[in-house]
Amino acid sequence: xAEIAVIGAGMAxxxxxxxxxxxxHEVLVLDRLWPGEGTSHGNAGLIQAEAAxxxxxxxxxxxxxxxxxxxxxDVVWHPRSLPGELPVLWSYxxxxxxKRHAAISEVYxxxxxxxxADHAPVIAEAGAEALIRRTGFGEVAETGAAxxxxxxxxxxxxxxxxxxxxxxxxxxxxxxxxxxxxGLAGAVIWRDSWSTTDPGALTAAYARLFKARGGRVARVGVxxxxxxxxxxxxxxxxxxxxxxxxxxxxxxxxxxxxxxLGYRIPMLLKRGYHGHFRMEGELSRPYFLTGHGVVVASMxxxxxxxxxxxxxxQEARRDLRQLVRGEAAARAVLPLGEAVPDSIWHGHxxxxxxxxxxxxxxPRHDGLWFDFGHGHHGLTLGPTTGILLAEMMxxxxxxxxxxxxxxxx
Numbered sequence: 395x396a397e398i399a400v401i402g403a404g405m406a407x408x409x410x411x412x413x414x415x416x417x418x419h420e421v422l423v424l425d426r427l428w429p430g431e432g433t434s435h436g437n438a439g440l441i442q443a444e445a446a447x448x449x450x451x452x453x454x455x456x457x458x459x460x461x462x463x464x465x466x467x468d469v470v471w472h473p474r475s476l477p478g479e480l481p482v483l484w485s486y487x488x489x490x491x492x493k494r495h496a497a498i499s500e501v502y503x504x505x506x507x508x509x510x511a512d513h514a515p516v517i518a519e520a521g522a523e524a525l526i527r528r529t530g531f532g533e534v535a536e537t538g539a540a541x542x543x544x545x546x547x548x549x550x551x552x553x554x555x556x557x558x559x560x561x562x563x564x565x566x567x568x569x570x571x572x573x574x575x576x577g578l579a580g581a582v583i584w585r586d587s588w589s590t591t592d593p594g595a596l597t598a599a600y601a602r603l604f605k606a607r608g609g610r611v612a613r614v615g616v617x618x619x620x621x622x623x624x625x626x627x628x629x630x631x632x633x634x635x636x637x638x639x640x641x642x643x644x645x646x647x648x649x650x651x652x653x654x655l656g657y658r659i660p661m662l663l664k665r666g667y668h669g670h671f672r673m674e675g676e677l678s679r680p681y682f683l684t685g686h687g688v689v690v691a692s693m694x695x696x697x698x699x700x701x702x703x704x705x706x707x708q709e710a711r712r713d714l715r716q717l718v719r720g721e722a723a724a725r726a727v728l729p730l731g732e733a734v735p736d737s738i739w740h741g742h743x744x745x746x747x748x749x750x751x752x753x754x755x756x757p758r759h760d761g762l763w764f765d766f767g768h769g770h771h772g773l774t775l776g777p778t779t780g781i782l783l784a785e786m787m788x789x790x791x792x793x794x795x796x797x798x799x800x801x802x803x
Contacts, residue, residue, distance in 0.1 A: 395636040396422040399628050401616050401651070402643035402766070403427065404434035405593075405776030408600045410641050410765050412516060413780035415609050417788065423604070424628065424635065425644075426615035430597030433645055433741040434773060436668055438680055438689040438700040439593045440531055442774045443510050444584035446503035446555040448749035449770055450490035451483070467687035467719045471705040479705060482660045485747035498749050501797045503555050505751075505778050510588055512777040522599040529679040531587040534567070534578060534727065540684050541579040548582045558585040573675045575727050581681065589680050592694040593773050600777075616644070619651060625761050639761040641783065646708065646742040648766040655759060657802050659752075661767065663742040664703035665710075667717045670696040671724070672731035683727070688720030696734045699724055708742055745769040753779045754786050754799035763787065764800045 400411045403425035411421045425432070452458055452469075460466040489498065517526055535541035541561070548559040562570065563580040590596045601611060618629040625638035642648050649659035673696060680691035687702040701716040717738065724730055746752065746767040756762035765783050768775050779798075786795050 395624065395638065396420065396610075397637070398422070398639045398641060399424060399626070399635060399637035400641040400643055401425070401619070401628065402645060402648075403429040403597075403601065403611060404432050404643070404645055405430075405597050405600070405773050406645065406765055406768055406779060407641070407643035407776075408597055408604060409776030409778070409780030410643055410783050411604050411609055411780070412600060412777070413784040414641075414787070415604060415607055417784050421604075421609050422635070422637070423601070423609065423611045424614055424616050424630065425611075426613065426631075428598070428613055429601035429611060430594035433743065434597045434776075435594030436666065436700075436739045436741045437593055437773050438668075438698070439590045439691050439693065440680055440689075440774065441510055441513055441588040441590070442506060442531065442771060443586040443588070444531060444551065444557050444559070445506045445771060445774065446551065446557055447495070447499040448502050450495045450749070451486045453487065453490055467716050467723075468702040469687075469705065470703075470713065470716055472710070472713070475706045475710065479662065482662045482747050485660060486662060486745075489748050501750055501794065504794055505775055506771065509774045509778050510586065512781060513588070516600055516603065516777055520599040520603040522596055525590045525592055525596050525599065527589045527591065527679060529589070531584045531589065532562075532567075532581040532679055532681040533584075533684055534574070534581045534681045535684045536578055536727070538579045541582070544582045544684060548584075559583060560585060571677050571679075573673065573677060573728055575729075578727060583679075589691065590773075591692065595694070596773075616651065618654060619762070621759055621761070639763065639787075641763045641765055643765040645766055645768070645772065646744040648744065648764070655756075655762075657756070659767075659802055660747055662705070662745045662747065663708060664745050664770075665706050665740055665742050666701050666703065667712075667714065667738065667740045668698050668700045669717050669721070669739075670698050670734035670737035671721070672734060673697040673729060674731075683720070683723050686720060686723035687716065688723060690724050690728065695737055697724070697728070697730065703743070712738075712740060714738070743770055743772070748801065750798065751775065751779055752798070752800045752802070753783050754795060757800055757802065
């Protein structure tokens with residue numbers, strides 16, 4: 395029997411496992427994939443110190459019209475999926491109102507503001523320094539007007555949240571990253587963000603550290619969780635696993651596992667894609683291509699293009715239009731070669747309408763703990779929410795803990 399079973403071997407689950415292990419707990423991690431093979435593998439590789447404000451749903455009529463008519467690459471949607479998503483989209487829309495979003499951001503910045511510091515010791519102890527870049531994160535603007543607008547937003551983030559940035563004109567940008575073609579207006583560089591050349595390998599390195607310290611990882615699919623007299627029975631594809639306590643960190647699959655226990659989690663699943671392309675040279679940092687809805691980053695397999703959000707079901711067919719558009723935008727500013735064979739991937743980000751992850755005790759079940767709903771920032775926040783969860787399991791009860799604690803029926 396395990397003391398604590400963590401369901402989920404992504405960055406959130408491994409972050410929780412490491413934090414609990416560091417406090418003397420015996421931990422078993424369960425997942426159908428090996429650590430780092432799921433959604434934690436598929437992102438843009440960013441540890442986002444600049445992300446003090448979570449992604450709000452657009453509210454301006456022009457933005458909503460652009461999404462509705464398919465004129466933006468940031469978000470695409472499908473009529474067949476929309477009816478089932480309307481309640482959570484409406485809740486997301488309401489919470490994205492300026493005053494409510496500002497209050498949410500006051501909580502969120504307490505998480506992202508410590509993310510780099512929480513990753514740092516794990517990176518060092520896991521021997522993962524070769525996977526890390528401490529060169530920031532850029533937002534490339536093609537026109538002077540776009541650069542000016544991005545710079546104004548950076549000034550607002552500096553004044554409100556103390557987020558450090560600088561503006562690099564086109565000449566300076568090309569001096570730092572010669573791969574960019576001439577003619578770009580420049581970029582805003584967020585100074586304090588880090589990135590990784592292989593997010594899946596980084597998660598796997600953290601998991602190897604966990605195992606080297608005596609932790610256990612089992613590759614097995616989890617089909618259910620049931621309370622029993624000794625604690626919890628975790629049903630897997632190969633049988634039952636007994637545990638005194640369970641941490642649910644299964645990202646987009648968490649809501650499904652909680653349904654039989656009576657919990658209804660209003661989760662919006664935002665599908666994202668990536669593809670890799672050959673390119674001479676490397677970028678010094680990841681860049682968001684303003685106006686095109688994609689991030690480009692030099693990775694182990696080539697230049698990775700990562701898309702925004704597709705609102706669709708987990709079992710829906712691939713729709714590569716965002717990736718195709720993103721490739722065209724990237725080719726306009728970078729010397730891309732051919733696509734890397736078999737490099738297209740997609741996965742779902744577990745987004746909640748109030749944009750704050752669920753971290754803390756289950757409302758109606760002793761010994762069950764939540765650690766999911768990280769949205770676009772699972773790689774960024776995994777170690778941070780893991781530490782906070784471990785502290786909450788030991789009695790932490792303050793304003794931040796209460797803000798994170800599960801808010802569900």
